[in-house]
Amino acid sequence: MRTWFALFVVALALASLPLTGNNYLLRLATTVCMYAVMAQSWNFIGGLAGYPSFATAAFFGFGAYTSAILQNHGAPPMLAWGCAGLAALVFAAFLGGAILHLRGHYFAIASLIVAEMLREIVNTMPGTGGGKGMNLPILKISIAAQAQFFFYSMLALALFCTAAAIVIHRSKLGFGLRCIQQNEDAASILGVNTYAYKTAAFSLSAVFVGMAGAIYASWVNYIEPPDVFDVLLAVKPLVMVLLGGLGTIFGPALGAVILLTFEELVWRNFLTIHAAALGLIIVVLVLFLPNGILSLIRERFPRRERPR
Amino acid sequence: MTALLALDGVSRRFGGLNAVDGVSLTVERGEIVGLIGPNGAGKTTLINLITGVYPATGGHVRFDEHDITRMKPYQIARLGLARTFQIVQPFPKMTVLENVAAGALFCGHAGNVREAETIAREHLAFTGMADLADRPAASLTLARRKRLELAKSLAMRPRLLMLDEVNAGLNPTEIEEALGIIRKIAEQGVTIIVIEHLMKVVLSISHRVAVLHHGQLIAQGAPRSIVSDKSVIEAYLGAKYAAANPGGVH
Numbered sequence: 253m254r255t256w257f258a259l260f261v262v263a264l265a266l267a268s269l270p271l272t273g274n275n276y277l278l279r280l281a282t283t284v285c286m287y288a289v290m291a292q293s294w295n296f297i298g299g300l301a302g303y304p305s306f307a308t309a310a311f312f313g314f315g316a317y318t319s320a321i322l323q324n325h326g327a328p329p330m331l332a333w334g335c336a337g338l339a340a341l342v343f344a345a346f347l348g349g350a351i352l353h354l355r356g357h358y359f360a361i362a363s364l365i366v367a368e369m370l371r372e373i374v375n376t377m378p379g380t381g382g383g384k385g386m387n388l389p390i391l392k393i394s395i396a397a398q399a400q401f402f403f404y405s406m407l408a409l410a411l412f413c414t415a416a417a418i419v420i421h422r423s424k425l426g427f428g429l430r431c432i433q434q435n436e437d438a439a440s441i442l443g444v445n446t447y448a449y450k451t452a453a454f455s456l457s458a459v460f461v462g463m464a465g466a467i468y469a470s471w472v473n474y475i476e477p478p479d480v481f482d483v484l485l486a487v488k489p490l491v492m493v494l495l496g497g498l499g500t501i502f503g504p505a506l507g508a509v510i511l512l513t514f515e516e517l518v519w520r521n522f523l524t525i526h527a528a529a530l531g532l533i534i535v536v537l538v539l540f541l542p543n544g545i546l547s548l549i550r551e552r553f554p555r556r557e558r559p560r
Numbered sequence: 561m562t563a564l565l566a567l568d569g570v571s572r573r574f575g576g577l578n579a580v581d582g583v584s585l586t587v588e589r590g591e592i593v594g595l596i597g598p599n600g601a602g603k604t605t606l607i608n609l610i611t612g613v614y615p616a617t618g619g620h621v622r623f624d625e626h627d628i629t630r631m632k633p634y635q636i637a638r639l640g641l642a643r644t645f646q647i648v649q650p651f652p653k654m655t656v657l658e659n660v661a662a663g664a665l666f667c668g669h670a671g672n673v674r675e676a677e678t679i680a681r682e683h684l685a686f687t688g689m690a691d692l693a694d695r696p697a698a699s700l701t702l703a704r705r706k707r708l709e710l711a712k713s714l715a716m717r718p719r720l721l722m723l724d725e726v727n728a729g730l731n732p733t734e735i736e737e738a739l740g741i742i743r744k745i746a747e748q749g750v751t752i753i754v755i756e757h758l759m760k761v762v763l764s765i766s767h768r769v770a771v772l773h774h775g776q777l778i779a780q781g782a783p784r785s786i787v788s789d790k791s792v793i794e795a796y797l798g799a800k801y802a803a804a805n806p807g808g809v810h
Contacts, residue, residue, distance in 0.1 A: 427673055431662050434651035443637035443666035
């Protein structure tokens with residue numbers, strides 16, 4: 253109950269953001285929502301199941317291109333976004349079948365090359381514009397209205413994704429994934445269909461990211477392979493979840509806010525060495541706060557024991 | 561009525577090693593069967609073959625009406641075949657209660673997590689660990705962890721329970737407690753296979769004992785007759801000793 257209430261309050265606060273009329277803030281908030289979707293999604297496979305996936309960039313680009321191609325063939329944006337999510341889900345289910353029997357580093361490497369592979373395919377495939385990239389149809393509404401539209405779209409997706417996380421964390425699926433993360437062999441001996449559970453987690457980590465990629469493509473109007481298959485898109489979700497709190501519900505979203513804040517501050521103040529400065533901050537945070545920021549808050553305000 | 565578990569010429573080869581070599585063995589409903597053998601005899605491998613951890617390279621395993629030779633571990637578990645591990649395998653960061661609840665949840669008896677936790681509490685009470693419910697599994701002593709393994713497998717409501725050295729590393733008092741629990745489980749009608757090194761324990765608890773040596777079943781029978789079996793004495797103590805003491809060791 254408390255979790256749903258917290259989600260509701262955050263949603264309300266964010267939804268009233270456009271009232272400030274600050275377009276810079278709105279743009280940042282849209283990015284935060286996008287990051288939150290990616291971190292939350294990564295948490296399903298990385299945090300719950302304990303499989304360090306670097307496939308987020310692949311799902312993001314896959315969704316972006318699916319939606320771009322559909323829209324250039326006349327599909328309305330919302331429909332194209334939905335299809336992109338679905339396509340990413342199916343893609344992840346098949347991909348999971350191929351690589352989820354790998355564990356640890358081997359799985360990480362296998363998932364990392366998927367984005368590279370897709371990038372090469374898009375570069376040479378007809379109908380994607382190849383290396384020149386792709387333009388998307390521009391919405392025929394004012395610039396300000398567009399900014400609000402994409403903000404609300406991304407916010408809705410982030411909220412939906414978090415709601416899914418809350419449900420799954422408490423479900424049989426979430427419980428089984430935690431068992432797999434702790435001890436996969438013991439889990440399968442206890443009757444957990446580990447293969448089906450891992451595939452479900454991997455697919456969940458794809459569907460919302462695919463949609464986020466699709467919305468992103470519509471938002472920026474132009475996509476190219478190096479942009480949407482960027483390896484940073486695979487690394488950032490992991491960093492955000494570690495910053496916020498692995499395997500928690502609000503950790504990923506919190507991590508998204510923190511990472512973007514750092515990115516903005518560092519980028520603005522250390523233009524030439526911002527990547528190094530950002531890297532340093534991340535190392536320090538992970539070294540001194542291995543359980544994420546959320547653990548600090550939990551220590552300060554311990555949760556009261558639930559009456560049983 | 562057919563036997564609950566029937567092994568027919570079950571083999572497993574690892575490269576050039578026949579870890580389990582043509583073992584045929586049946587276990588009847590309600591029996592307690594002791595499985596013994598020197599170190600490296602293939603006892604744990606045999607359990608791994610039955611539970612589907614490795615597929616058998618030869619032979620068949622039947623459980624009740626099902627041929628489980630090629631089934632996956634989770635499918636076999638859901639048929640009612642549970643085991644404990646020689647090297648304990650808890651979910652370390654989860655609480656004791658959650659560990660046990662996992663067994664109840666995934667073998668199809670509990671509909672949701674809350675129901676599974678209720679069932680888990682009963683099993684914790686049965687195994688005398690009710691007061692440890694909210695502790696993380698990693699904080700338990702070895703004896704408690706072994707008992708947690710037991711509680712976990714009981715929560716699966718097994719028809720056949722295989723205990724792989726649940727008493728190893730325990731002191732005499734702890735062993736007595738564990739044996740008491742095993743007897744209580746058997747009284748509920750659960751068929752049990754006990755792998756054990758402590759002869760005193762096996763002999764006192766089993767209805768029947770099967771002996772493995774170099775992957776082969778060399779003898780089976782009533783506990784008393786097994787200790788005087790020549791091939792068993794040979795396997796444990798060598799041919800010379802067996803020849804000098806034809807009456808066996810006690």
